Amino acid sequence: MSAAPTVVLDAAQLARSLKRIAMEIAERSGDDDNLVLVGIVRRGAKLAERIASELRVDGKRQVPVGTLDISSYRDDGKGSPGDPRLIGRDIPFSLDGKRVVLVDDVLYTGRTVRAALDAISDLGRAESVQLAVLVDRGERELPIRADFVGKNIQAPDGQRVYVRLSEIDGADSVVIGERK
Amino acid sequence: MAQLAKIDVVSIEDLQTSEIERIFELADEYSEELARGGQITSAAGLIMATLFYEPSTRTRLSFESAMHRLGGAVISSADMQASSAAKGESLADTVRVVSSYADLIVLRHPHDGAARVAADYASCPVLNAGDGSREHPTQTxxxxxxxxxxxxxxxxxTVALCGDLKFGRTVHSLIYALAxxxxxxxxxPTAGMDVPRYVLERLASERNYSFSTVTMDELKGLAGGLDALYLTPSAPHQMALFTGDEDIRQIPSAEPPAALDAFYVTRLQKERMTGKEINSSEYVRFDARALKTSRTQAAVVMHPLPRTNELAYELDSDPRAVYFEQAAAGVPVRMALIAWLIENSEPPGRGARAVAVPIRFKGETLPPRCANANCISRFEGAYLRPRFTLARGADSSVLALKCxxxxxxLKIEFVGHVRSRRYYRYDDTLQGYVRQWIEEGSLAVFESVKQAEESGYEPYKRGPQRDIMKADEVARAVDLLADQMIADLPDLTSVSMVGVISRGAILALRLRDLIESKTKIRPPCAALDVYSPADALNPIDGSDEFNVEGRTVVLIDDVINSGWTVQRAMATIWRRGRPAAVKLAVLIDRGHRAVPIxxxxxxxxxxxxxxERVQVRLAAPDADGKSKANDRVMIYSIVEPLKETEPAS
Known part of the structure; x- marks a missing residue:
């Protein structure tokens, strides 16, 4: 490691970002009770649960949460560069007529989101799909954009954005560091 | 030699109640005969073929044993996945060929509805030994x-069904039959493994039948008596009126019954899940405690086997645990079913059952795609066109079709009339017309307004129309698009252009020509049809092939609205390869996005x-300057039939 990782969001800032995303989702969906959250495993799923709990506590509304497991493609130069694809899902409710908010931790190339859209459209006829991400780091390869963004980050080439969540990593933070 | 009637048992519903009773009589006879060790030759000379596209020990062996015990013969393929299916042979061809080797086919297949397809194409009877997460009638x-x-x-x-009621196909067949x-x-059900809505809807609409659902926790409370459980009354709950607004599961039930007669416990169907829907440790575990209450002491415990952890081994010695007898019954019951087919081959035989006639989609009007991602119609290729009948939907604002x-x-929002080339947003005032169109074979259905208009349909009635861009403005906007692309794309030699049929493809060719005149680089060009199921991406620049792998693909459409078209177009591109990037170019962005694109x-x-609708008119690529002068972008509103009939106030 040449440079120390830069902290972009600390635990308190991360919590505020999520709260704001939850508020925006609540505002934009009005009284619509067709709202559902679908998180992308692993960290997007945890974030979706946290947003659901914000909506439960502040908005007094119960929003169903499902998950999509989409494997990330190999970017280590070894093997064939397969794109992200669906490897599992846990959506124990119908998506017909639902307003789906897809939740992920980092939006980068857009390839994971594209695979997630395919999976959602295969599952039924959702009314709409909106995208909520904690971090948008730009550098899109596909015409995908987020509807709700916690923070926009410009990360230098070769650097990576790491979202750490207490459920998985022991503590909450977003840092930029060297690619491991 | 005995012969078999061409009666396919795909679903338990294929057998009438009296027929099931006759099969049980035969099963009783065979059980006794087997116990006596008698020699049976009813099926002598007949050959049964077992085609198992999915592993199974019990079902397969009991079918094969049943045929041998009847004096017939069995042929089989060790592993269908590894043989013809792996070579890409269609299910239809396989069963046609096997029909000429055998008098009876037993099929197990991973996709929903596969047995129906096999029954359609096989000349001999087909018995369904499980298709996807649908039915397993012989188990039932x-x-x-x-x-x-x-x-x-x-x-x-009164039968309590416990565990995985979502994927457990044995359970779906059993539910229909018990009803x-x-x-x-x-x-x-275990949390999240509820009976699927389509099963409940079918019970409600076809049998006027409903049942209660209780949670696993309430079941665990059984030790304290059944009072906490609200069960359906001792006659099936008859609903006077079933409305779509009411959640079927929440329809109140009457007083609890005196006692439970059976517990039917299912296995967690791990192989049918796409993810980790549920943790095995959260699954039901059934032990002797549940049978100790006054209301459950006469209940038998059933399980389709194999079990995993859901049945305690301590139960095995209890006389009320009947799952091994259940498994043993597999042979005499399957013998009885085969013998019943032989019985019915003799005159007078059995009349054909009334079945709903599928809706004909004529000529270029394509049937829609089935909404079930595991439906056989989505795997078998072009020969198997999706097929639908009219369903009795609960929601009157959409047209419900049944695969x-x-x-x-499948819920359809837009319908069209083939001869008048008009499309309509469906509502129940159109019901009569749609039935008439179905009879005439003149119904078309559309997923979206875009699909209707791409198919050449006009809205039933359009409001005033106004031009918002004339030919010169259209030309300037196209020029602007070309400049944006040239400025943004660092290497035009790595660019491939894909236009969405039809106007997106015309636009792609115009952009290609502009880029060539400005940069001397001529990117390859293809047209993409989002509504054509197979082979939907074809070159339109005279070349033989079109590559997306590693290319920067510029996807081009005339108007972007919800964005679902772009999502489908990208899905088509990804079936061809992995592009380095996809850029999206549109002539008009009219807002109302429904996807994050x-x-x-x-x-x-x-x-x-x-x-409102935005319509773009673009002259064909080979048109002269004069027709290009008619290029337009128009906006108009759709007057929906319902609104027109509203009285003016």
Missing amino acids: LCDLYILRRKKGHLKGL RFGANIVAV DFCERE RPNYCGKNIPTSRS
Whole structure:
């Protein structure tokens, strides 16, 4: 490691970002009770649960949460560069007529989101799909954009954005560091 | 030599109640005969072929044993996945060929509705030994047979179904059958493994039948008595009126029954899940405690086997644990079913059952795609066109169609009339017309307004129309798009252009020509049809092939609205390969996005209301300057039929 990782969001800032995303989702969906959250495993799923709990506590509304497991493609130069694809899902409710908010931790190339859209459209006829991400780091390869963004980050080439969540990593933070 | 009637048993519903009773009589006879060690030759000379596209020990061996015990012969393929299916042979061809080797086919297949397809194409009878997460009728016959043998009758029994009620196909068949025989059902699903809605809807619409669902926690409370459980009354709950607004599961039930007659516990179907829907440790575990209450002491415990952890081994010695008898009944019951087919081959035989006639979609009007991602119609290729019948939908604002293979309902928003070339947003005032169109074979259905218009349909009635861009403005916007692309794309030699049929493809060729005149680089060009199921991406620049792998693909459409078209177009591109990047170019962005997609290049933003339509007119690529002078962008509103009939106030 040449440079120390830069902290972009600390635990308190991360919590505020999520709260704001939850508020925006609540505002934009009005009284619509067709709202559902679908998180992308692993960290997007945890974030979706946290947003659901914000909506439960502040908005007094119960929003169903499902998950999509989409494997990330190999970017280590070894093997064939397969794109992200669906490897599992846990959506124990119908998506017909639902307003789906897809939740992920980092939006980068857009390839994971594209695979997630395919999976959602295969599952039924959702009314709409909106995208909520904690971090948008730009550098899109596909015409995908987020509807709700916690923070926009410009990360230098070769650097990576790491979202750490207490459920998985022991503590909450977003840092930029060297690619491991 | 005996012969078999061409009666396919794909679903338990293929057998009438009296026929099931006759099969049980035969099963009783065979059980006794087997116990006596008698020699049976009813099926001598007949050959059964077992085609198992999915592993199974029990079902397969019991079918094969049944045929041998009847004096018939069995042929089989060790592993269908590894043989013809792996070579890409269609299910239709396989069963056609096998029909000429055998008198009876037993099929197990991973896709929903596969047995229906096999039955259609095989000249001999097909018995479904499980297709996807749908039905497993012979297992159901065994279940009913054991219940009847243990309890003496089926009518009025109260059966608790526990565990995985979502993927458990044995359970779906059993539910339909119990409803038919007038038994009561209590569903006790593991969290998230509820009986699918289409099963409930079918019970409600076809049998006017419903049942209660209780949670696993309430079931665990059984030790304290059944009072906490609200079960259906001792006759099946008859609903006077079933409305779509009411959640079927929440329909109140009457007083609890005196006692439970059976517990039917299912296995967690790991192989049918796409993810980790549930943790195995959260699954039901059934032990002797549940049988100790006054209301459950007479209940038998059933399980389709194999079990995993859901049944405690301590139960095995309890006389009320009947799952091994259930498995043993597999042979005499399957013998009885085959013998019943032989019986019916003799005159007078059995009349054909009334079946709903599938809707004909004529000529170029394509049937829609089945909504079930595991439906056989989505795997078998072009020969198997999706097939639908009219469903009795609960929601009157959409047209409900039922897939003829997997029975999943599909909700249609836009319908069209083939001869007048008009399309309509469906509502119940159109019901009469649609039925008439179905009879005439003149119904078309569309997923979206875009699909309707791409198919050459006009809205039933359009409001005033106005031009918002004339030919010179269209030309300037196209020029602007080309400039945006040239400025943004670092290496035009790595660019491939894909236009969405039809106007997106015309636009792609115009952009290609502009880019060539400005940069001397001529990117390859293809047209993409989002509504054509196979082979939907074809070159339109005279070349033989079109590559997306590693290319920067510029996807081009005339108007972007919801964005679902772009999502489908990208899905088609990804089936061909992995592009380095995809950029989106549109002439008009009219807003109302329903997916998180944003164009990279846009000719003009035109804010619109939802009831408005934007129509782009572009002259064909080989047209002269004069027709190009007619290029237009128009906006008009759709007057929906319902609104027109509203009285003026």
